Amino acid sequence: SQELEQSPQSLIVQEGKNLTINCTSSKTLYGLYWYKQKYGEGLIFLMMLQKGGEEKSHEKITAKLDEKKQQSSLHITASQPSHAGIYLCGADPKYGNKLVFGAGTILRVKS
């Protein structure tokens, strides 16, 4: 079965700093979803990547799927307190309707 490992597990950054979160898969990624969650709330869809080398941006958040399609990175530029939360990656295992999720990365932004 497919497994997703996210790194780091948590990080604290100073407001205005850039940061990167990684999501590494044990198998080829056919679709990779990034979600954001505030504590005690539901997941908010950020973006979805499918093709190797694909890069998408949403405001100051950019996600990329590497060429070999086994890792995705999420980059936040000039972090703000509103970026704080839990970032989760989810993978489409190609067959079946079940998404597999990573454990999440907790982001705190100090102002």
Next chain:
Amino acid sequence: DGGITQSPKYLFRKEGQNVTLSCEQNLNHDAMYWYRQDPGQGLRLIYYSQIVNDFQKGDIAEGYSVSREKKESFPLTVTSAQKNPTAFYLCASSIEKGGGSTDTQYFGPGTRLTVL
């Protein structure tokens, strides 16, 4: 506004009691899902349904039951057989693409269940 609603937001249950969590969507999505989230772990799939009157077990279905009598509704019952039910429960829905492929899942606000 289109979206997914879950109720209640907080739920307390005594050991040995069954409890039902509500999930409603007005996005006209065919597929609906129930996940469980525990601290430090990713989401784990409990049950999913691709069409009315049909549903499949996910990875951790034991101790849970669902029904799908209407397209808009997918309630989850946590039974007394579930050994460790305290968790955050999330419902999601998506377009059903067919052929075994999934589309973007959109999530409700969640229900936090605590067993006393």
